[in-house]
Amino acid sequence: MNGKHELYFERYDRTTHRLGRAACLLTLVLLLGAPFAIGGYLGAMPDLGAVAKGFLAIGLVWMGSSIGEYILYTPMLGAGGSYLAFITGNLINMKIPCAMNAKELVGAKSGTKENEIIATLSIATASLVTILVLALGVALLIPLQPILQAPALQPAFDSVVPALFGAMAYQYFRGHMNMAVWPLVLMGVLFTLLPALVANTSMMVLPAGAAAFLAGYLLTKKSIKQQ
Amino acid sequence: MSVMSQLNSPVLYLICGGIILFVALVCVVFLVRAYRAGVAIGMDRTKLKRTITASATFTVLPSVGILLGVIALSGSLGTPWPWLRLSVIGALHYETSVADAAAQAVGIGHLAGAAMTSRAFTTIALLMSVCIMWGMVLAAVFTKKYTKTLRAGSEKDGKPSGIAAYGDLLMSAVFIGLISAYLGSYLGDFISHDGRFTFTGSWLPLAVAAVSALVMGVFLWLKEKKHQEWVDNFSLAGSMLAGMAAAVLFGLL
Structure with a gap:
């Protein structure tokens, strides 16, 4: 250059x-x-009081996750790609693989000016396509609203969260079983012995995450020692 | 007018659509500037065009998966708000879990359309925004310095090191903690709903989670053993929809 x-x-x-x-x-x-x-x-x-309560329960956890994502992904995305990716979201399931795919295709190296341009082009294109697909999809959804709100379908919409965590459990736990078993057992026992906690499940994410982090940290230390 | 009708009213489409339009314009500006800069610094135009084409084709299928997420959330939050959140800043796994935590914080129990009130909705919407804004805040404050440091050579071969590797463990722990807390609550609620070890609670969340996990297992089997890479784009949303469909069937029992 x-x-x-x-x-x-x-x-x-x-x-x-x-x-x-x-x-x-x-x-x-x-x-x-x-x-x-x-x-x-x-x-x-x-209700700002409820917002503060909810933020303390789960916001702090997501703040930690955001810091991790920022530290981890900015080197892959460069400046332009990072600004766009953190504005448009869907990082793990779309933007990161998309940018990596484009980088591989043109053979750009991380941290170079070429990578900066390629990542920005890739994230901007991906974001625009998502916006377009979702806008078209939502336009088609409007006539379907009465069906989506039918009482027969309510159990489905009331089960969004268990459906999500069931799928994610398989996806994440199989690769981290040694790390996942501790918080899972801990939470199962806690909620069984103290059922009143169920009303505040989100408050338990922080201790469960801490247990997983501790298990992961100890496992990493142990494997380093063995090497 | 019911709360759900209000949450699907043209005014909400206008508010959410306006924000999405603004973000789309930002993307167009960045796209045009990056293309021009690539040409100006001597990059091959074919490579630049190939990046755009490859990224567009790569994104179509995952976008349909994200659309299924909008459908999944539309029954409890209306369509415009999930449309905004999954077009801008959000992610499927994040939106659902935070919305549910917010529903608990406002006192309507779990995320469900029937229990939704106007105040609960605006509170959930604000909490969802406050919880997810940190990536954007960090990008606005630190990206200039961080990218300069990276370009100066502190990163080698694109592999994260030091604090970045620590961030990876933190992210995995957060996800595992999140999933464990919710699965533990379904188990505890089933076993001890009306007192310890009475087994009178609802088994539906556990059954739905099991079906979703099973379907996710099938998707991953197709991807890894049968080399059907395309299923990856639909695996999360597809597993969720299967779990939700199972909830309707279990409801008929």
Whole structure:
């Protein structure tokens, strides 16, 4: 890359950070403002006490997860790709594999200027396709609303969470069984002996996560020692 | 007008659609700038076009999977809000678990359309936003410095090291903790719902979780043993829909 190209890329990089920061902040304002705008329309503003309680129960856990994702994925995505990926979401199930696929296709190396361009192109395209597919799908969903709200289907919609965790349990536990067995047993015993905790399941995510982390940490230490 | 009708009203489509449109414009700006920059620094145009085509084709199938997530959540939160959250910032596994935790925090028990009130909805919506915004906050504050450090050569061969490797363990622990807490609660509720070891609680969540896990096992078998890589795009949403369909069948028993 010659001096002219270097200069151009530096200018591009500076503007990417300015635009990325502005886009993140504006999206943040819109996302936090939307529940209040909807509350104004419905005549029912959010219960801030319940938000604080819910945040302490599960938000802190997700904050930790966000930090992990940020540290882990930014090196793969570069600046432009990171700003877009953290705005548009669906990182693990779509954006990361998509960017890695594009990187492999063109043979770009992580941390290079080429990778920066390829990752940004890839994430932007993936985000636009998702937005388009979802918009088309939602337009088709509108006529189906009466069917989706039929009483016969309510057990299905009331079972979204167990359905999700059943599928995720198979996906995650099979690769981390040594790590997963401890929090699973701990939670099973706790909820059986103290059934009142069921009403506050989300509060138990933090100790369960801590147990899994401790188990994982000890297992890693043990395997390092054995090597 | 019922709460669910209000949650599917044109005003909500307008609010959520407006935000999605803004994010789509951001993506277009980044796409055009990156393409022009690639050409300007001497990258092969064919490679740039190939990246766009490959990314678009790669994304179609997972997007349909995400759409199934919108359908799954639309029964309890209406369509516009899940549409927004799964188009912008969200992820299927995150949205469902946080919405359920938020439902508990507002006192309506678990996530269910029948119990939803206007206030519960706006509270759940705000909590979902507050919980997931941290990636975006970190990106806005630290990306400039972090990417500069990375380019300066602290990363080798694209492999995470040091704190990044620690982040990997943290992420796995968070997911495992999350799943364990919920599965443990289904088990505890079934065994001790009306007092310890009375076995009078609902077995439905356990049965639904078992069906979803089984279907996920089939998807992974197809992918790994039969080399049907395409099923990966639908495995999570497909397993969830199978579990939910099983709930309807179990309800008839």
